[in-house]
Amino acid sequence: MTVTEAAGERLVRIGEVARGAGVSVRAVRYYEQQGLLVAERSPSGQRLYRQDAVPLVRFFQQMFAAGLTSRRIAELLPCWDSGHTDAEQRAMLRAERDRIQAKVDDLQAALDRLDEVIAITDTHPEP
Amino acid sequence: MTVTEAAGERLVRIGEVARGAGVSVRAVRYYEQQGLLVAERSPSGQRLYRQDAVPLVRFFQQMFAAGLTSRRIAELLPCWDSGHTDAEQRAMLRAERDRIQAKVDDLQAALDRLDEVIAITDTHPEP
DNA sequence: CTTGCCTCTGACGTCAACGTCAGGTCTTAG
DNA sequence: CTAAGACCTGACGTTGACGTCAGAGGCAAG
Structure with a gap:
């Protein structure tokens, strides 16, 4: 439709x-x-x-x-279909966006810690 | 110890x-x-x-x-404790690192798509 | 017409990181 | 001493996105 x-x-x-x-x-x-x-x-x-x-x-x-659930995606589908949203949907969009951004930051921090260990163990002589 | x-x-x-x-x-x-x-x-x-x-x-x-499981963390704990690793552990470290990096990229792509929708719906007049 | 693959509807199983409850012990403030 | 928390060991429950199995049709080829 x-x-x-x-x-x-x-x-x-x-x-x-x-x-x-x-x-x-x-x-x-x-x-x-x-x-x-x-x-x-x-x-x-x-x-x-x-x-x-x-x-x-x-x-x-x-x-x-x-990390979105199927329920959340279903709630946001009208945004894609119709191209416009109500206030609640805009809030949800922003909330999800912020959550994902926070997750990216967390992952980046974890990545840095892993890289740190990799660097140490790589420059280390084998036991 | x-x-x-x-x-x-x-x-x-x-x-x-x-x-x-x-x-x-x-x-x-x-x-x-x-x-x-x-x-x-x-x-x-x-x-x-x-x-x-x-x-x-x-x-x-x-x-x-x-995204690491507790089992994986347990397998890698000696790397942190002792500071040195065997070949298998180094491979696991790299594998996890690559997996996380890929996940970061995926999340970034998802973020871009959400931002795109947010931009569109924000510049759109309310129905 | 049969063979083989695709699809259907239930409905139960999975996995990981816990949550939650039951029934009992320990510790500590008053 | 006593009552309130904090802690203990099981053990079952939860959540989400499917996997998997059973039993029953559907569809094109030969």
Whole structure:
């Protein structure tokens, strides 16, 4: 609805989506269960996806890697779809952004500590 | 053994360690169970820690935040204690370092995508 | 028509780092 | 002495994103 929908868009089955995005079929079903993904159904009940489901799933993976939950992603999906947000969504966006930034800083600190140890043990003679 | 051990070092109980490091008592016990932390015992069986347990627990938290498991941390603890490593440990250190670096990059990419959306929705008129 | 692969719906299993509860002991301030 | 905390050992519960298995269809090729 929110995206241009050409008349005869090519629809793909779940396996193709999964392979294309590099996830499991189970994962794609899970995303639907969590309200992240909608699919039409063939007369026999098989899920049919538009091709933009592939980059969408990749995007989910990226957000998962950033520590967002599927619930949070579902709450923020309208921001991507419609391009506008209410105050609550903007607050959530900023909160997630700050959380990720803090995580990056933490990881960088951990990285520095590891590098420190690596430098020490590398310049050290073997026991 | 590996660290200078003054004669009458002040020993603290588990609650103080937990508060000092900002974790739960349960967490400290868990670290012991996972072989990350050793404690003497009072005659009545209560755990007694040296004060350097506090920064050590903080360090564990940092490594957990970086995605290392308690098992991995336990395997790498000798690197910190002794200051030297075998080939396998050096490989593990590098592997973890690379993994964390990759994670930082992923998070940065996710951050950029969020910032992009934030910029768009902020310059957008309210619906 | 059958073979082989894909897909379906449940529903239980996994893993890690704890949380939480039960029932008992210890320590310390008053 | 006593009551309030702090601590002890099990042991089961939680959370999130799936894995995995069972049993039952669906679909194109030969």
